[in-house]
Amino acid sequence: MATMRDPEVTRELARQEGMTGEEYDRACALLGRTPTFTELAIIAVMWSEHCSYKSSRIHLKKLPTESPRLIQGPGENAGIVDVGDGIAAVFKMESHNHPSFVEPYQGAATGVGGILRDIFTMGARPIASLDSLRFGAIDAPRMRYLVGGVVAGIAGYGNCIGIPTVGGDVVFHPSYNDNILVNVFSLGIARAEKIHKGIAAGAGNPVIYVGSRTGRDGIHGASLLASAEFDAESEAKRPTVQVGDPFTEKLLLEACLEAMKERGVVVGIQDMGAAGLTCSTLEMAARGGAGMDIDIDKVPLREAGMTPYEIMLSESQERMLLVATPESEARVRALFEKWDLEAAVIGRVTDGGRVRIAWKGTTVADLPAAAVADDAPRYDRPHARPAWQDEVQRLQLERVAEPSDPGAALLRLMTSPNLASRESIYQVYDHMVRTNTVVRPGSDAAVIRLKGGTKALALTSDCNPRYCYLDPEEGARLAVAEAARNLACAGAVPIGTTDCLNFGNPERPEIMWQFVRSIDGIADACRAFEAPVVGGNVSFYNETEGRPIHPTPMIAMVGLLEDVRAALTQWFRSEGDAVLLLGEPGGSLAASEYLAVVHGLEAGRPAPVNLRGERAIHDAVRAARDARLIVSAHDCSEGGLAAALAECCISAPGGAVGARIALDSPGRLDALLFGEAPSRVVVSAAAGNRARLETMLHAMDVPHRVLGEVGGSSLKITVGKTVAVDLDAAELRAAWKTALPQVLRK
Amino acid sequence: MKFGIVVFPGSNCEHDIYHVAKHLLGHEASFIWHKDTAFAGVDCLVLPGGFAHGDYLRCGAMARFSPIMGAVKQFAERGGMVFGICNGFQVLTEAGLLPGALVRNAGLQYICRDVRLRAERQDTPFTCRIRPGTVLTIPIGHGEGCYFAPDHVIQELEKRRQVVFRYCDPKGEVTADANPNGSLHAIAGVCNEKGNVLGMMPHPDRCAEEVLGNADGRRMFDSIVHAWTQARRNRI
Numbered sequence: 001m002a003t004m005r006d007p008e009v010t011r012e013l014a015r016q017e018g019m020t021g022e023e024y025d026r027a028c029a030l031l032g033r034t035p036t037f038t039e040l041a042i043i044a045v046m047w048s049e050h051c052s053y054k055s056s057r058i059h060l061k062k063l064p065t066e067s068p069r070l071i072q073g074p075g076e077n078a079g080i081v082d083v084g085d086g087i088a089a090v091f092k093m094e095s096h097n098h099p100s101f102v103e104p105y106q107g108a109a110t111g112v113g114g115i116l117r118d119i120f121t122m123g124a125r126p127i128a129s130l131d132s133l134r135f136g137a138i139d140a141p142r143m144r145y146l147v148g149g150v151v152a153g154i155a156g157y158g159n160c161i162g163i164p165t166v167g168g169d170v171v172f173h174p175s176y177n178d179n180i181l182v183n184v185f186s187l188g189i190a191r192a193e194k195i196h197k198g199i200a201a202g203a204g205n206p207v208i209y210v211g212s213r214t215g216r217d218g219i220h221g222a223s224l225l226a227s228a229e230f231d232a233e234s235e236a237k238r239p240t241v242q243v244g245d246p247f248t249e250k251l252l253l254e255a256c257l258e259a260m261k262e263r264g265v266v267v268g269i270q271d272m273g274a275a276g277l278t279c280s281t282l283e284m285a286a287r288g289g290a291g292m293d294i295d296i297d298k299v300p301l302r303e304a305g306m307t308p309y310e311i312m313l314s315e316s317q318e319r320m321l322l323v324a325t326p327e328s329e330a331r332v333r334a335l336f337e338k339w340d341l342e343a344a345v346i347g348r349v350t351d352g353g354r355v356r357i358a359w360k361g362t363t364v365a366d367l368p369a370a371a372v373a374d375d376a377p378r379y380d381r382p383h384a385r386p387a388w389q390d391e392v393q394r395l396q397l398e399r400v401a402e403p404s405d406p407g408a409a410l411l412r413l414m415t416s417p418n419l420a421s422r423e424s425i426y427q428v429y430d431h432m433v434r435t436n437t438v439v440r441p442g443s444d445a446a447v448i449r450l451k452g453g454t455k456a457l458a459l460t461s462d463c464n465p466r467y468c469y470l471d472p473e474e475g476a477r478l479a480v481a482e483a484a485r486n487l488a489c490a491g492a493v494p495i496g497t498t499d500c501l502n503f504g505n506p507e508r509p510e511i512m513w514q515f516v517r518s519i520d521g522i523a524d525a526c527r528a529f530e531a532p533v534v535g536g537n538v539s540f541y542n543e544t545e546g547r548p549i550h551p552t553p554m555i556a557m558v559g560l561l562e563d564v565r566a567a568l569t570q571w572f573r574s575e576g577d578a579v580l581l582l583g584e585p586g587g588s589l590a591a592s593e594y595l596a597v598v599h600g601l602e603a604g605r606p607a608p609v610n611l612r613g614e615r616a617i618h619d620a621v622r623a624a625r626d627a628r629l630i631v632s633a634h635d636c637s638e639g640g641l642a643a644a645l646a647e648c649c650i651s652a653p654g655g656a657v658g659a660r661i662a663l664d665s666p667g668r669l670d671a672l673l674f675g676e677a678p679s680r681v682v683v684s685a686a687a688g689n690r691a692r693l694e695t696m697l698h699a700m701d702v703p704h705r706v707l708g709e710v711g712g713s714s715l716k717i718t719v720g721k722t723v724a725v726d727l728d729a730a731e732l733r734a735a736w737k738t739a740l741p742q743v744l745r746k
Numbered sequence: 747m748k749f750g751i752v753v754f755p756g757s758n759c760e761h762d763i764y765h766v767a768k769h770l771l772g773h774e775a776s777f778i779w780h781k782d783t784a785f786a787g788v789d790c791l792v793l794p795g796g797f798a799h800g801d802y803l804r805c806g807a808m809a810r811f812s813p814i815m816g817a818v819k820q821f822a823e824r825g826g827m828v829f830g831i832c833n834g835f836q837v838l839t840e841a842g843l844l845p846g847a848l849v850r851n852a853g854l855q856y857i858c859r860d861v862r863l864r865a866e867r868q869d870t871p872f873t874c875r876i877r878p879g880t881v882l883t884i885p886i887g888h889g890e891g892c893y894f895a896p897d898h899v900i901q902e903l904e905k906r907r908q909v910v911f912r913y914c915d916p917k918g919e920v921t922a923d924a925n926p927n928g929s930l931h932a933i934a935g936v937c938n939e940k941g942n943v944l945g946m947m948p949h950p951d952r953c954a955e956e957v958l959g960n961a962d963g964r965r966m967f968d969s970i971v972h973a974w975t976q977a978r979r980n981r982i
């Protein structure tokens with residue numbers, strides 16, 4: 001049954017395909033014989049870390065997935081949450097880290113393409129994307145090239161296909177010098193009854209291949225590129241990166257949605273992403289408890305002479321596999337022809353659960369679908385707290401000098417890469433197409449209205465890698481808390497979470513410990529905010545020559561606003577408005593941005609979050625907004641209270657406004673101004689509403705204080721009797737806006 | 747009245763136009779597929795934004811060969827209102843329905859943000875409800891929006907008052923800083939000699955209702971409806 005030219009299958013060959021000896025034995029036992037070369041390749045990729053989640057699966061089970069709104073939890077192409085009125089929100093986040101480091105433009109572009117397919121394969125029209133990017137220090141080798149390439153790749157793909165990129169976040173940190181992160185989130189909307197799944201059912205139903213032809217690009221993207229760490233040879237992996245074609249994906253999107261809109265045409269549908277035809281055939285068959293007979297001579301190819309191995313492993317982009325009803329075969333062809341796309345019947349669904357691949361009249365693979373897809377090895381890898389953890393958590397503040405000029409320190413923070421305006425990045429993304437963007441990038445959360453009603457969805461993504469490095473569990477909890485807080489600051493209630501868990505090599509106990517602790521933190525916090533994790537992605541092996549990235553459990557959260565007109569933004573509005581802080585004023589310098597930027601220190605334990613108290617603050621923000629008592633709300637995070645106040649003054653699209661702020665000093669001035677802590681929100685209210693707002697907050701038992709008022713041309717912060725900060729707001733705004741383009745242009 | 751929206755493969759803003767026409771203005775709207783060769787009963791034809799045929803070649807260079815373009819030209823020659831927005835503008839210049847060309851932005855980057863436009867003339871169906879000199883805030887979203895034409899063409903355009911919108915500052919002054927893409931003479935939109943074909947890079951369809959924070963674009967669509975109403979009244 002093996003083809004003539006195939007190499008002999010041995011343990012050594014299995015090792016080259018990325019399998020361990022035990023995994024090879026397991027494969028042999030599963031089949032009761034030695035696998036063919038093509039079978040070996042299929043099993044190796046299905047059991048790769050990227051496709052099988054073999055190191056993470058037992059831990060992911062701890063994440064909360066239950067919610068009265070839940071329509072589809074983890075395990076499908078994307079998660080689905082009910083937003084009412086028969087509308088379902090379909091969303092997911094995925095990583096495309098290694099490809100983006102090897103080839104930033106195409107890596108990022110195909111990252112966008114991949115997540116969009118995950119959304120529209122469910123029958124949902126994608127309506128918004130977010131991008132969470134982690135870059136190394138700007139001066140690190142290739143970094144400006146990587147930043148430019150990734151941003152251009154996201155813009156190139158997203159703009160062309162016409163899905164707005166409405167937000168995300170960007171962090172620069174040296175731990176990403178040799179392994180950047182590109183995490184892409186997308187949200188789609190579907191009528192609840194029109195949702196489709198990646199399932200093969202109904203013996204005799206045609207299996208139809210649609211979209212681009214299959215080429216030799218991206219072979220081993222999942223198994224070798226995404227499931228191994230980087231080394232000096234990584235440059236040679238460039239051919240494993242795929243090339244994106246957003247125009248073809250646009251056609252595919254429209255054609256697939258048209259096909260799914262028609263009753264009784266599409267039985268199941270799945271995109272060909274990681275591991276291409278292999279993953280889509282086996283997973284669809286496994287989900288449906290069915291099998292498939294596939295004739296790969298029928299697969300449309302870009303070049304002649306491709307082997308079954310290459311065809312099954314190709315990760316050529318913009319391809320989908322669908323199972324249709326027999327009577328609709330002609331209809332599917334006509335629909336795709338309208339969009340100038342190929343549709344080829346490449347096989348049939350069968351009973352019995354085996355996926356059989358035929359090539360030139362011989363069977364090159366005959367595999368039990370469910371066993372290969374679902375019975376991948378599961379590892380409970382050893383995990384242990386590293387000895388250095390205590391050391392990095394130690395912080396001797398008495399050795400940290402207080403700034404002689406806090407205003408200068410604030411200016412330095414606001415123009416540092418992590419706090420400077422992101423306008424130069426989001427301006428190259430079309431964030432308005434589809435005309436739903438009510439709150440554009442540049443506020444705490446983007447708000448997307450749902451046409452045809454009053455509802456809107458708020459979107460945000462967050463993760464502070466420094467917190468996660470210094471305390472993985474608390475860092476993860478803080479990431480979830482910040483995401484929920486950002487949604488509250490837009491006036492929204494969290495309804496679901498998707499995560500993208502980026503870590504180093506899981507075979508190292510300290511990395512596994514970071515991972516396990518992070519899961520605990522996410523699980524805990526998502527429960528507290530009733531924001532179940534409906535799907536996501538794990539990306540391991542983010543390290544180069546033993547240097548791992550900081551643990552980065554990226555959290556993307558979706559919130560619901562019943563009334564789009566209640567959407568809030570972060571910036572101050574009018575002279576004379578009262579400025580209040582919800583939460584306690586004092587923050588911690590431990591793990592702070594200030595300590596890193598001004599003192600070059602990364603140490604201490606981030607201030608922990610009290611989830612109940614945190615939620616009370618969010619409820620208070622929403623209640624104040626519903627009562628029309630506040631006109632802005634802004635999360636107080638990196639850079640502390642002073643940075644939050646500065647952002648309130650300078651981030652409005654229309655221009656800057658000043659504020660007069662008075663604080664009492666209980667201790668260190670820098671801790672008061674730049675110290676970080678969760679559960680804090682800066683709000684502003686018309687002067688006439690201040691008393692009512694205070695009464696309401698008092699009744700809700702939410703800690704709060706009046707900090708001052710909006711007005712004047714400068715941000716003036718008085719502490720006790722001394723003026724600590726007095727910065728011209730317009731000048732601060734200009735410096736904040738030009739800082740990032742300036743350092744990136746160098 | 748009835749809006750006809752031409753859909754090319756790669757059009758992205760056809761639903762945005764549809765939403766404005768149907769749900770905000772309360773008029774009829776329908777899509778016209780680029781492979782069709784005729785359409786009927788349309789009062790205003792809109793060529794929407796997007797990346798027709800992927801724009802892998804010069805923007806709009808492929809779309810001018812789409813089968814529908816013959817009918818679009820005939821409709822324009824008969825005096826029908828033809829409105830090209832962003833990619834639609836690029837297609838109209840490539841098809842020879844409007845003079846000039848749209849080339850790469852001076853900053854070499856795609857730009858998505860609000861800009862200010864000064865309305866230059868009121869005697870077109872697209873601006874009949876907007877006084878000359880009015881400053882509108884309208885978003886742009888393009889990488890190839892720098893208006894270019896040879897000197898003599900620009901002189902002719904100016905002489906015949908075919909420049910309908912110019913990029914300007916909030917006070918209505920045309921300045922280098924207010925020009926987002928390096929367009930010659932700060933040209934944001936031009937019409938043909940008769941004034942029934944308009945192309946513009948900014949997107950009035952993206953700011954036609956208060957919920958999006960800005961309804962300035964609505965004034966152009968109101969103008970179109972007003973022009974149609976007037977024309978019908980004159981005919982009766």
